[in-house]
Amino acid sequence: MAIRPLVFKFGGELLEDRSQLATLASAIARVANQGVPLVPLVIVHGGGKEIDAALKGAGIEKRQVDGLRITDDATLDVVVTVLAGAVNTRFVAALAVAGVRAVGLTGADAGCGLSEPAPRHRAADGRSVDLGRVGIPTAGSDTTLLTSLMDDGFVPVIASIGIGRDGRLLNVNADTLAGHLAARLGAKRLTIAGTTAGVLGRDGSTAPVLDAAAIERFVTDGTATAGMIAKLRACEQAIAGGVGDVLILDGRDESALEAAGTGAVPAHATRIAGLKTCATSTGM
Numbered sequence: 001m002a003i004r005p006l007v008f009k010f011g012g013e014l015l016e017d018r019s020q021l022a023t024l025a026s027a028i029a030r031v032a033n034q035g036v037p038l039v040p041l042v043i044v045h046g047g048g049k050e051i052d053a054a055l056k057g058a059g060i061e062k063r064q065v066d067g068l069r070i071t072d073d074a075t076l077d078v079v080v081t082v083l084a085g086a087v088n089t090r091f092v093a094a095l096a097v098a099g100v101r102a103v104g105l106t107g108a109d110a111g112c113g114l115s116e117p118a119p120r121h122r123a124a125d126g127r128s129v130d131l132g133r134v135g136i137p138t139a140g141s142d143t144t145l146l147t148s149l150m151d152d153g154f155v156p157v158i159a160s161i162g163i164g165r166d167g168r169l170l171n172v173n174a175d176t177l178a179g180h181l182a183a184r185l186g187a188k189r190l191t192i193a194g195t196t197a198g199v200l201g202r203d204g205s206t207a208p209v210l211d212a213a214a215i216e217r218f219v220t221d222g223t224a225t226a227g228m229i230a231k232l233r234a235c236e237q238a239i240a241g242g243v244g245d246v247l248i249l250d251g252r253d254e255s256a257l258e259a260a261g262t263g264a265v266p267a268h269a270t271r272i273a274g275l276k277t278c279a280t281s282t283g284m
Helices: 018-032 048-057 073-098 144-151 174-184 212-220 227-240 254-262 275-281
Strands: 006-010 041-045 102-106 115-117 135-137 155-159 161-163 169-171 189-194 245-250 269-272
Touching: 006 018, 006 174, 006 254, 018 041, 018 073, 018 254, 041 073, 041 144, 041 174, 048 073, 073 102, 073 155, 073 161, 073 169, 135 161, 135 174, 144 155, 174 189, 174 227, 189 227, 189 254, 212 227, 227 245, 227 269, 245 254
Parallel strands: 006 041, 006 189, 041 155, 102 155, 189 245
Antiparallel strands: 115 135, 161 169, 245 269
């Protein structure tokens, strides 16, 4: 694959409303179908709110720490049903209607999300927490299928479910999986799209650029909480793995998504890159 791919991660909150989903799919189609040759894309998605609703309907308690879901066997069954069944299929269908040659996958397919059980998590408040059936992607994950699909003009759409070497399924944080795959694929850019305009400071304004030191300050001083901590750690992993840069932006903003797909930096987004690149972009 001569052209470095783009990896997009979409939060599940962007995929619930069918009208919003259709608008999102149209924006992705414009990114996917631009230029000759086409820029290869990989999409990773979550589905947190729908999982929460399904857990509530099943009478299963939701438990999280630092934005990571604590997953027992019953919770994992719900996660797989929602992500691989409802959300992934709905997302792929919307992309197909918009003109994207999307292929629905999970991390279990061809071992692209090979994972190992997560170690006990050291929480921001100092606690040591067992996450249960949660996986951490490993260097042994095989991205051959993803590369083959992209080479043939398809767009892999991956639900954030991993697989262990023993064949057991594992719940993998979608930001973590996206960061891992972006690094494994040598992505030019990872774009993490949710419902906030980047990483917000204490005053509510978007931080335009973050480096490693700034990320650590955001985490340790409590500015970044819950899911944002997982996002920032995924960004660090992607950059350390050689990804060109990472954008965190509002996925409801079509112009921001399209800008991210062309290599531009949207006005209301946070860009994370290597220390040297960040210093250059901020004039330091």
